[in-house]
Amino acid sequence: MHEVLSGVTSDATPDTHPTEPARPAGARPAIHRRRLLLSTVGGLGALAVPAGVRWWADRVPVRGPRIWSTAATGGRMVLPAGPSESLYVSGYDGAVRAHDPRTGTLRWTRAVPAADAYGPPGGWPLAAGNGTVCVNSATGVRALDAASGQVRWEVPIPDWRDLSAEQGIVVAGDRVLTGYGNALRCHDLATGEVRWSTPANVSPVPLVAGDTVYVPGRTGGLFAFDARSGERRWAQDAVGPVDFAPTVHRGTLHAVCNDPVTGGSTVHALDADTGRPLWRRAQRHSLGELAVSDGTVCLLSGTALTALDAGTGDTRWTASVPMGLGRGMSSAAAAGGTVYVGTNDDRLFAHDLATGRLHWRDEPDRLSADTEYARIALAAVGPAVFRSGRTGIQALGTLPAA
Secondary structure (H helix, E strand, O other), rough: OEEEEEEOOOOOOOOOOOOOOOOOOOOOOOOHHHHHHHHHHHHHHHHHHHHHHHHHHHHHOOOEEEEEEEEEOOOOOOOOOOOOOOOEEEEEEEEEEEOOOOOEEEEEEEEEOOOOOOOOOOOOOEEEEOOOOEEOOOOOOOOOEEOOOEEEEEEOOOOHHHHHOOOOOOEEEEEOOOOOOOOEEEOOOOOEEEEOOOOEOOOOOOOOEEOOEEEEOOOOOOOEEOOOOOOEEEEEOOOOOOOOOOOOEEEEEEEEOOOOOOOOOOEEEEEEEOEEEEEEEEEOOOOOOOEEEEOOOEEOOOOEEEEOOOOOEEEEEEEEEEOEEEEOOOOEEOOOOOEEEOOOOOOOEEEEOOHHHHHHHHEEOOOEEEEEEOOOOEEOOOOOEEEEOOOEEEEEEEEEEO
């Protein structure tokens, strides 16, 4: 049966809701709310598809370009130049290990005895060069054969309790430089004999660049000594206490002073030849070691990774890095046009050194907070970075040609 509405015969069901009143003649058809909703959703979906494609294309995966990894205990780390060299790691367990940097294969391990259970966070300080690995422990300065790990010589430290957690050691040519007993001492690399030492009030975190050794004072200031004779070249008292070894880049000495009272810090830039102040930059948060490469100084302050012009201190860019969930120190290193940040919860981030853009990031399978102290060590060479921490060692990026 046909239904008759206003004298018009139709076989179709009327396009109005049963409860809607009849439209006056000549009125524009009303848009049904259901149709409007469906049209709107469809339009938004059409817009979301290309946006989602762009997000998927631009996303940064949480698994970086891993080369190899090992669960062997990590710690402080050094990677000397040379295709036949090893990656040397001073672990949390007090042992020094040599790994093949291309495969991670363990080449040798050597236990380093301690005077008691004390040990600096992150492993004993070590350095390598000229076929020798040198370790500064609570019992003394020890030289190991780089190829076999065999002990060559050991010199007792008179009072190891004076050593700070950030103590360092440097191999420079035929010399070993390290600080203990309130002085900087230069040992013969072949025999361990002390060639010279500085006066007191010197911190055990030296840096050697060319024929000059730079070292902070225990209560403040920076000093420069002739690496061969120990003669003092200059002293700069305008710098506060320095926690880490300074860096030298293109004739400029960069050092970090952390203020334990305010929690802030200051980056100082000095002329490496004269000690003359060039610029300084204050930060709201404390800093760790600086990452310097290609005329750029990178510093990690809280969740901000900031790149400064090494010559002027002007900001080039700032990027955001998540705060680590663990307890301890995060680290940064720069090489090959990339700056790497390793946080104390096993995450690693690679940013473009020129722009700050995130290239890739690497996260563990399970990210969790850890109340155990973790010192993260990074060693970058070309397009590859090695990360060492309490949970193991990883190599990421691309290894240089052999």
